[in-house]
Amino acid sequence: MSADVELSNVSVTFGSFFAAKNVSVKIEGGEFFSFLGPSGCGKTTLLRAISGFQDPSEGNVLIDNKDMSGIGPNKRPTALIFQNLALFPLMTVSENIAFSLEVRGVSKTDRQKRADELLELIALEGQGEKKVHQLSGGQKQRVAIARALAVEPKVLLLDEPLSALDLKLRQRMRTELREIQKRVNITFIYITHDQGEALTMSDRIAVMNEGELEQVGPCDEVYNNPRTPFVATFVGENNPIYGRIKSIDGKTVEIDTPDGIFRSTINDNTNLNINDDAIAFVRPESLFLPRSDDNFDNSLPVIIDSFEFEGNIKNFYAHLKSGTKIKFSVPNAIDTSHIKNGSSINLGFDSQKSIILPKAPLAID
Amino acid sequence: MTSSHVMKFMMGLYLFIFFTYLFGPLIIMSFTAFNSAEFPAITPWECFTFRWFNEGKIAYDGQHLAGLFTDWRLHDGLISSLIIGGGVVLLAVPIGMAAAIVLTQVKSQLRDIYYSISIMPVLFPGVIIGISTVVLWDRLAGLGGEGFISEIGRNGIFLTILAQTCFISTYCFLIFVARLQRFDQTQEEAALDLGASQTQVFFKILIPYLAPAIASAAVIAFLASFENYNTTVFSILSDQTLTTVIASKVRLGISPALSALALSIIALTIIAAVTYEILRRREEKKYALSQEKYVTEKAAISRIDKDYKVGFKIPKGIVAIILLVILCSYGGTQILKNDLYGQSCIDAADKEKKSKFLDQLQVLEQNELSDEELGGGNLGGNLDYGDIFGDPNLFQDFAF
Numbered sequence: 001m002s003a004d005v006e007l008s009n010v011s012v013t014f015g016s017f018f019a020a021k022n023v024s025v026k027i028e029g030g031e032f033f034s035f036l037g038p039s040g041c042g043k044t045t046l047l048r049a050i051s052g053f054q055d056p057s058e059g060n061v062l063i064d065n066k067d068m069s070g071i072g073p074n075k076r077p078t079a080l081i082f083q084n085l086a087l088f089p090l091m092t093v094s095e096n097i098a099f100s101l102e103v104r105g106v107s108k109t110d111r112q113k114r115a116d117e118l119l120e121l122i123a124l125e126g127q128g129e130k131k132v133h134q135l136s137g138g139q140k141q142r143v144a145i146a147r148a149l150a151v152e153p154k155v156l157l158l159d160e161p162l163s164a165l166d167l168k169l170r171q172r173m174r175t176e177l178r179e180i181q182k183r184v185n186i187t188f189i190y191i192t193h194d195q196g197e198a199l200t201m202s203d204r205i206a207v208m209n210e211g212e213l214e215q216v217g218p219c220d221e222v223y224n225n226p227r228t229p230f231v232a233t234f235v236g237e238n239n240p241i242y243g244r245i246k247s248i249d250g251k252t253v254e255i256d257t258p259d260g261i262f263r264s265t266i267n268d269n270t271n272l273n274i275n276d277d278a279i280a281f282v283r284p285e286s287l288f289l290p291r292s293d294d295n296f297d298n299s300l301p302v303i304i305d306s307f308e309f310e311g312n313i314k315n316f317y318a319h320l321k322s323g324t325k326i327k328f329s330v331p332n333a334i335d336t337s338h339i340k341n342g343s344s345i346n347l348g349f350d351s352q353k354s355i356i357l358p359k360a361p362l363a364i365d
Numbered sequence: 366m367t368s369s370h371v372m373k374f375m376m377g378l379y380l381f382i383f384f385t386y387l388f389g390p391l392i393i394m395s396f397t398a399f400n401s402a403e404f405p406a407i408t409p410w411e412c413f414t415f416r417w418f419n420e421g422k423i424a425y426d427g428q429h430l431a432g433l434f435t436d437w438r439l440h441d442g443l444i445s446s447l448i449i450g451g452g453v454v455l456l457a458v459p460i461g462m463a464a465a466i467v468l469t470q471v472k473s474q475l476r477d478i479y480y481s482i483s484i485m486p487v488l489f490p491g492v493i494i495g496i497s498t499v500v501l502w503d504r505l506a507g508l509g510g511e512g513f514i515s516e517i518g519r520n521g522i523f524l525t526i527l528a529q530t531c532f533i534s535t536y537c538f539l540i541f542v543a544r545l546q547r548f549d550q551t552q553e554e555a556a557l558d559l560g561a562s563q564t565q566v567f568f569k570i571l572i573p574y575l576a577p578a579i580a581s582a583a584v585i586a587f588l589a590s591f592e593n594y595n596t597t598v599f600s601i602l603s604d605q606t607l608t609t610v611i612a613s614k615v616r617l618g619i620s621p622a623l624s625a626l627a628l629s630i631i632a633l634t635i636i637a638a639v640t641y642e643i644l645r646r647r648e649e650k651k652y653a654l655s656q657e658k659y660v661t662e663k664a665a666i667s668r669i670d671k672d673y674k675v676g677f678k679i680p681k682g683i684v685a686i687i688l689l690v691i692l693c694s695y696g697g698t699q700i701l702k703n704d705l706y707g708q709s710c711i712d713a714a715d716k717e718k719k720s721k722f723l724d725q726l727q728v729l730e731q732n733e734l735s736d737e738e739l740g741g742g743n744l745g746g747n748l749d750y751g752d753i754f755g756d757p758n759l760f761q762d763f764a765f
């Protein structure tokens with residue numbers, strides 16, 4: 001059983017500080033939905049509002065179309081996985097998992113049965129008698145998930161559950177989480193500041209900045225068609241090129257920059273006029289080394305500063321004549337031995353692979 | 366000899382002096398418990414005896430000196446001390462715990478004020494707490510006529526429990542505050558989120574977490590109550606606790622029975638401490654073993670090659686133990702050789718003292734002055750001056 005979660009105009013204030021500001025979003029039942037945003041942007045606050053630990057100062061939280069105001073966290077059909085997991089250190093793994101059943105007065109044998117089922121789900125069969133401190137990081141993670149799933153919540157809320165794990169384990173847990181979600185088929189609301197995590201797991205993501213939602217949508221849409229400069233630079237990497245709108249022709253826009261005139265694409269709901277300050281964004285993987293048979297819309301003259309080998313790709317750091325920094329990446333398969341530090345080359349990119357947005361603050365990393 | 370040697374030597378000397386200062390009186394006192402003399406002393410050593418632990422003695426001059434076993438006042442005092450200690454534990458631990466939990470809920474500047482007020486009772490002199498409790502309950506007891514209130518308002522044990530709880534609950538409060546500071550509050554939230562009620566959170570999460578603090582608070586509360594004098598001496602009214610009994614005894618002159626009591630208390634303390642330490646180490650070992658098992662279980666190919674050093678480890682305190690054994694055996698042989706133990710020795714000593722006592726009595730009788738002489742002669746007034754003025758040689762040099 002899964003449930004819709006709807007936030008309608010939710011604001012949370014601490015004194016005069018808005019930790020969440022006018023957030024409205026509808027999360028469908030059975031969806032894997034992520035809130036993505038930098039540290040301190042109000043993600044945890046929002047999650048606590050959904051689970052009932054934090055009353056919104058304004059607006060409502062609705063679960064299955066039912067207003068949740070005045071309903072405590074122990075009465076809501078949600079289960080929260082805390083940023084620090086908050087497993088009970090004095091209990092065994094099984095006791096941890098069955099805690100929610102114990103407080104509901106379920107008999108010991110039934111509890112044990114359910115705990116064993118869940119241990120199987122998280123691939124920890126036969127380890128129920130261990131104490132929490134005897135588990136590895138990833139195992140603790142899975143126990144926290146099993147504990148949250150024990151009473152079959154309709155919504156599972158996860159607060160950066162993977163942030164404490166190392167890279168390899170994090171990647172494995174991503175797939176596992178996704179699989180568990182498919183198996184139990186309930187709504188997952190996931191919080192992270194790691195855009196890779198959000199993109200790989202989620203059906204839809206919401207990008208947050210300073211308590212406000214910047215954009216909500218499917219992963220590829222947010223990645224390919226960012227609505228604001230913040231989203232463009234926070235989700236994935238992007239090269240901003242500042243300039244002024246020179247001409248608008250349908251979806252194609254010309255932008256006048258100190259380094260020349262480039263052609264770029266404008267979104268349907270972006271409001272820009274001639275002479276407005278704007279930023280053109282090109283992703284590192286959309287910048288190509290020129291080849292004779294290619295015919296790009298734009299040519300970008302850069303001077304190479306440095307180079308970085310990442311395995312499957314090579315990253316080049318360069319700058320334009322005006323000083324604007326540019327990063328571009330080349331698949332490892334392509335020979336780049338002729339590119340030296342200090343050499344000048346022309347990069348090519350297509351107007352469809354570039355997005356133009358009104359000038360606004362970027363995400364600072 | 367380098368400076369580090371000097372340093373080490375000074376350090377050793379310092380430690381020796383420090384520990385002598387700390388334990389010397391206790392050790393000496395322990396020995397006096399086994400000397401048959403009526404006054405606690407090591408020298409002169411009379412006889413080795415256990416009588417101060419048992420029946421005590423009736424001295425040659427008719428004075429009765431009760432031993433530990435036969436002293437009913439000590440027994441009564443001990444029993445009230447135990448009752449009071451239990452009562453204080455039952456009151457102070459929950460009060461301290463509640464106050465500490467409230468502290469975690471208080472945010473903002475109020476917190477500092479609340480904390481200061483909470484620890485204030487430790488800063489009051491115990492005497493004042495004792496007196497004020499008595500004064501208050503005397504008033505209360507006077508209000509209600511001859512009812513229940515007036516009964517308990519004049520009950521020393523009840524008042525002492527209340528008075529001691531006043532400041533002992535603060536000790537408990539501090540213990541709980543220290544433990545709660547390390548409590549991860551998200552655990553409470555996690556339990557709530559999993560459907561537990563506030564009551565269930567309290568009993569299933571908070572209480573188990575606080576269990577060690579509850580235990581230590583109970584022990585501390587009991588000990589603080591057991592040894593308290595300042596407050597108790599006022600609030601106990603007509604009853605007696607162990608400390609007030611001892612204090613009143615000391616006022617009359619100390620007997621070796623008190624040494625015997627002290628030694629018993631020291632022995633109990635040491636036994637308790639050692640038992641606790643052994644249990645703790647066993648627990649730790651069990652934990653270490655389970656950890657090790659877990660580690661080896663996890664590593665498929667155990668690269669941790671452990672070779673256990675099997676064999677007898679020389680205990681660190683060996684020097685102290687050998688010294689103690691030598692001392693004891695020396696003392697023992699001296700006592701045996703000189704026949705300084707058992708009833709025969711005591712009888713002999715008593716006889717000797719008695720005869721001395723009789724001799725002295727005789728001397729006194731011989732020297733007995735007439736009533737007139739004692740009265741200070743014709744001059745009257747002070748006896749001493751009487752004597753002075755009675756001396757015919759005194760005014761010899763003065764020619765009237």
Ligand SMILES: Nc1ncnc2c1ncn2[C@@H]1O[C@H](COP(=O)(O)OP(=O)(O)OP(=O)(O)O)[C@@H](O)[C@H]1O
Pocket residue numbers: 014019037038039040041042043044045046193
């Ligand atoms: N109880 C509180 N009182 C005052 N301010 C708070 C409180 N809780 C959070 N804040 C503030 O609200 C903002 C958002 O906090 P929140 O915990 O939601 O951030 P977050 O997005 O979860 O960050 P992170 O990724 O670091 O966990 C922060 O600036 C924080 O300082």
Ligand SMILES: [Mg+2]
Pocket residue numbers: 043044045083159
């Ligand atoms: Mg957070």
